[in-house]
Amino acid sequence: MANTIKLKRGNAAAWTAADPTLAAGEFGFETDTGKFKAGDGSTAWSSLSYFEVAAPEAWSFQGENYGYSVAGTGAQTDIQEFSFASDGNATDVGDVPSYVYRAAGHSSSENGYTSGGSPSTNAANRITKFPFASGGTATAGGNLATSVQLYYHAGHSSSENGYTSGGTDSPTISMISKFPFSTDANAADVGDLLVDIFGAAGHSSPEYGYTTGGIDPVSAVNTIQKFPFAADGDSTDVGDLTVSKYYGAGLNSDTAGYYVKGAPFLSVIEKFSFASDENASNIGNLVFGAASTAGSSSTSSGYTAGGYIPGPVTQTTAIDKFSFSTDSDAASVGTLVEAARNNSGCQY
Numbered sequence: 001m002a003n004t005i006k007l008k009r010g011n012a013a014a015w016t017a018a019d020p021t022l023a024a025g026e027f028g029f030e031t032d033t034g035k036f037k038a039g040d041g042s043t044a045w046s047s048l049s050y051f052e053v054a055a056p057e058a059w060s061f062q063g064e065n066y067g068y069s070v071a072g073t074g075a076q077t078d079i080q081e082f083s084f085a086s087d088g089n090a091t092d093v094g095d096v097p098s099y100v101y102r103a104a105g106h107s108s109s110e111n112g113y114t115s116g117g118s119p120s121t122n123a124a125n126r127i128t129k130f131p132f133a134s135g136g137t138a139t140a141g142g143n144l145a146t147s148v149q150l151y152y153h154a155g156h157s158s159s160e161n162g163y164t165s166g167g168t169d170s171p172t173i174s175m176i177s178k179f180p181f182s183t184d185a186n187a188a189d190v191g192d193l194l195v196d197i198f199g200a201a202g203h204s205s206p207e208y209g210y211t212t213g214g215i216d217p218v219s220a221v222n223t224i225q226k227f228p229f230a231a232d233g234d235s236t237d238v239g240d241l242t243v244s245k246y247y248g249a250g251l252n253s254d255t256a257g258y259y260v261k262g263a264p265f266l267s268v269i270e271k272f273s274f275a276s277d278e279n280a281s282n283i284g285n286l287v288f289g290a291a292s293t294a295g296s297s298s299t300s301s302g303y304t305a306g307g308y309i310p311g312p313v314t315q316t317t318a319i320d321k322f323s324f325s326t327d328s329d330a331a332s333v334g335t336l337v338e339a340a341r342n343n344s345g346c347q348y
Contacts, residue, residue: 007027007028007029007036008022008026008027008028008029009028009029009030009031010028010030010031011030011031011032012030012032012033012035015028015030015045016045016046018045019044019045019046020044020045021039021041021042021043021044021045022037022038022039022040022041022045022048023039023041024039024040024041025038025039026038026039027039028045035050035051035052036050036051037049037050037051038051059109059159059206060206060254060299061107061157061204061205061206061252061254061297061347062252062253062254062297062298062299062347063084063107063296063297063298063299063347063348064084064298064299064348065083065084065085065132065348066081066082066083066084066132066347066348067081067082067084067296067297067298067303067305067319067345067346067347068080068081068082068105068112068294068296068345068346068347068348069082069090069294069296069305069306069336069340069343069344069345070096070103070105070112070114070130070294070343070344070345070346071096071099071100071101071103071114071117071340071343071344072101072294072306072315072340072341072342072343072344073101073102073292073315073340073341073342073343074101074315074339074340074341076099076101076338076340076343077095077096077097077098077099077100078092078094078095078337078338078340079092079093079094079095079096079112079130079135079138080092080093080305080336080337080338080340081093081135082303082305082319082334082336084298084299084301084303084347087321087333087334088333088334089319089334089335089336089337090305090319090334090335090336090337091337092337092338093135093136094130094135094136094137094138095137095138096114096128096130096137096138097128097137097138097139097140099119100114100117100118100119101117101118101119101151101341101342101343102116102117102118102151102152102292102342103115103116103117103151103344104116104117104153104154104155104164104167104202104344105155105294105295105344105345105346106155106156106157106162106163106346107157107346107347107348108157108162108181109159110131110132110133110181111129111130111131111132111181112129112130112132112138112346112348113127113128113129113162113181113346114127114128114138114344115127115128115144115150115153115155115162115164115179115187116144116149116150116151116153116164116167117150117151117344118149118151125143125144125146125149125150126140126141126143127140127141127142127143127144127162127179127184127187128140128141129141129184132348139184141179141184141185142179142184142185142186142187143186143187144164144177144179144186144187145175145177145186145187145188145189146173146175146177146189148168148171148173149168150164150167150168150173151167151168152166152167152168152169152198152199152247153165153166153167153168153198153200154166154167154200154201154202154211154214154250155202155344156202156203156204156209156210156211157204158204158209158229159206160180160181160182161178161179161180161181161229162178162179162181162187163176163177163178163190163202163209163229164176164177164178164187164202165177165193165197165200165202165209165211165227165235166193166196166197166198166200166211166214167197167198168198169198169199169215169217171196172196172197172198172215172216172217173196174192174193174194174195174196174197175189175191175192175193176189176190176191176192176193176209176227176234176235177189177190178190178232190232190233191227191232191233191234191235192234192235193211193225193227193234193235194223194225194234194235194236194237195216196216196217197211197214197215197216197217197221198214198215198217198246199213199214199215199246199247199263200212200213200214200246201213201214201248201249201250201259201262201295202250203250203251203252203257203258204252205252205254205257205274206254207228207229207230208226208227208228208229208274209226209227209229210224210225210226210238210250210252210257210274211224211225211226211227211235212224212225212241212245212248212250212257212259212272212280213241213244213245213246213248213259213262214246215246219244220244220245220246220263221244222240222241222242222243222244222245223237223240223241224237224238224239224240224241224257224272224279224280225237225238226238226277238277238278239272239277239278239279239280240279240280241259241270241272241279241280242268242270242279242280242281242282243266245259245262245263245266246262246263246291247262247263247291247292247308248260248261248262248263248291248293249261249262249293249294249295249304249345250295251295251296251297251302251303251304252274252297252302253297253299253302253324254274254299255273255274255275256271256272256273256274256324257271257272257274257280258270258271258302258324259272259280260286260293260295260302260304260330261286261289261290261291261293261304261307262291263291263292264291265289265290265291265309265310266289267285267286267287267288267289268282268284268285268286269282269283269284269285269286269302269322269329269330270282270283271283271327283327283328284322284327284328284329284330285329285330286304286320286322286329286330287318287320287329287330287331287332288309288318289309289310290304290307290308290309290316291307291308291341292307292308292341292342292343293305293306293307293308293341293343293345294306294307294340294343294344294345295345296345296346296347297347298347300323300324300325301321301322301323301324302321302322302324302330303319303320303321303333303345304318304319304320304321304330305318305319305336305340305343305345306318306336306339306340306341306343307340307341308341308342314341315339315340315341316339316341317335317336317337317338317339317340318332318335318336319332319333319334319335319336320332320333321333
């Protein structure tokens with residue numbers, strides 16, 4: 001016969017009225033509140049604290065430690081890491097299995113991911129990941145959910161899954177796909193954007209993925225569209241950028257999305273709210289205009305690393321940042337180990 005263990009119990013009013021001193025390690029349970037206290041042998045009930053289970057920390061897309069620039073045009077395989085805690089240059093902390101560019105970047109709480117990309121000699125639509133804690137060579141996992149080699153697509157991250165939207169300039173697609181962070185598995189087709197689109201930027205709020213700008217594929221567009229993480233489904237039109245843009249980076253705080261460094265080499269920073277469906281507004285300027293840069297988001301600032309710039313030098317090593325708390329211009333805060341463009345961004 002099983003033993004039954006019972007604790008001293010009574011409703012909150014009865015405990016307060018009696019105000020006993022529980023023995024060290026002795027428990028008292030309130031039947032009407034579900035709370036309990038443990039005695040220390042000397043403190044009266046009324047002066048003891050309740051035992052409460054701490055709520056798990058809410059997941060955040062933003063990182064607290066480092067931003068990353070992964071691979072890029074020019075046969076690059078580098079995973080470059082730079083600190084959010086102090087302004088400074090990046091360090092090389094690992095490599096992807098083979099060089100890739102125009103891939104999407106994703107971030108879980110433990111790993112950075114790239115999905116798809118060019119060139120066609122790479123494994124078709126590969127998803128790779130690298131551990132934030134130790135760096136090293138990224139490993140190949142599953143594949144994206146299309147037979148078309150996917151590049152120029154937007155990347156998004158929820159607490160459990162990585163997402164892609166749109167991509168590829170020939171042919172262009174509208175597919176929204178997702179893959180799990182918990183296992184190395186293939187992605188699944190879970191919805192569609194409003195139209196076929198490539199070169200758009202991706203953003204991630206706690207509840208939605210946002211896809212901004214891009215080419216549809218005839219001309220550039222300024223649409224802001226979103227799709228839910230909680231249930232598979234299509235996107236909806238929720239606002240507009242100030243002008244049509246493509247090849248930009250999508251950054252975000254926990255309350256707003258930011259579009260930066262898109263073609264045709266515009267230097268403005270655009271911001272739109274996650275709380276309400278509305279148009280974006282210009283809130284500051286970048287150090288210089290660029291496109292095809294890697295974007296990373298800390299809890300307080302947005303970062304861009306590398307990018308395509310006009311002129312005889314076609315790519316840059318610059319790491320720039322701007323504040324999420326004040327609508328202001330960006331500043332240069334460091335450099336990459338190696339110049340990059342069409343690189344992917346992650347954060348930890």
